[in-house]
Amino acid sequence: MSDKMNFDEKMYEMEKTLKESLKNEEILALVLVFGYTKEKLEGLLKTHEEIYEINQKQKKETGIQYDSSAKIDELKLIAEKSYSKLAKISKYIFKDKESAFISLGLKGEKKRTIAGFLSQGKVYYTAALKDEEILNMLVTSGIKKADIEKGYEQLNALSTEYHFHDKEIEDKKLLTQKRDEKFDKLVEEMARYKAFGMYALDGRQDLKNILGW
Numbered sequence: 695m696s697d698k699m700n701f702d703e704k705m706y707e708m709e710k711t712l713k714e715s716l717k718n719e720e721i722l723a724l725v726l727v728f729g730y731t732k733e734k735l736e737g738l739l740k741t742h743e744e745i746y747e748i749n750q751k752q753k754k755e756t757g758i759q760y761d762s763s764a765k766i767d768e769l770k771l772i773a774e775k776s777y778s779k780l781a782k783i784s785k786y787i788f789k790d791k792e793s794a795f796i797s798l799g800l801k802g803e804k805k806r807t808i809a810g811f812l813s814q815g816k817v818y819y820t821a822a823l824k825d826e827e828i829l830n831m832l833v834t835s836g837i838k839k840a841d842i843e844k845g846y847e848q849l850n851a852l853s854t855e856y857h858f859h860d861k862e863i864e865d866k867k868l869l870t871q872k873r874d875e876k877f878d879k880l881v882e883e884m885a886r887y888k889a890f891g892m893y894a895l896d897g898r899q900d901l902k903n904i905l906g907w
Contacts, residue, residue, distance in 0.1 A: 701877065705746065708884050711905045712739040715891075721901055728890040738887070741880050748873040755866040762859040769852040770808060776845035777815050778804065780822070780837070787835045794828050797821040812853050819846040 715721050715735050722732060781800060788794040795801065799817035821828055822842050833839055888907065895901045 701749075704877075704881060705742070705749075707906055708742055708880065709739070711884065711888070711907075712742060714904050714906075718901070718904060721891075721895070721905070724894040724898075724901070725887075725891050728894060730887060730890065735887075738880065738883060741876060745873055745876045745880060748869055748876065752866060752869040752873055755862055755869060759859065759862045759866060762855060762862055766808070766852065766855050766859055769848070769855055770811070773815065773845070773848040773852045774804075774811065776841075776848050777811075777818065780842065780845055781818060783835075783837065784818075784822075784832065787831060787837075788828075791831075794821075794825075794831070797825060797828065808852070808856055812849065812856065815845075815849040816853075819849060 712735055715725065715730075716732065716739065722730075722735075781798075781804070784798055785795070785800050788798065788800065797817075798821045799814050805811045805814045819842065822832060823829060823839075823846065829839065829842075832842065891905065892902070892907060895905075895907075
């Protein structure tokens, strides 16, 4: 499908043509010869309305997606701050304990991508909270278990929003595809109607003007 402006213009033109055709008995009588019954034109108008409804849903998904992106940025800053603080001190605590260092995923730099950071964070918090030996060393070194649990909650909040955002992207993609397929088909059908309609209304420019032709 072409750009938004062309979509809106085409939708307006098609709606005008169909509605004017349906309310003008003279036009209906002339196009009937070519199989364009009132029911057939009403079917095309119904398809037009379905496309409009899908387009509105797609716009709503776009808005939700923008809001979710902003929320992800906010949650990421919070989660990264907690993780970075804990990871930094943990590197000192476990610098001589290689097994714990590896279990906590402390080798290498902090991951840049959200997916990478979520994976890295999960490794750290899982080991920090589930491995009693590691947890005990953290606590005895002055790290509060509540702070680790809070950091994990923040990471999970980011993860939940991130997966929600992915779902919204997929939903928008499906809606866009469905809208475009219906739109392109209707444009084709309306081009056919116009071709036969122009023939049927030959010599009646007044009726053509009503239909925007």
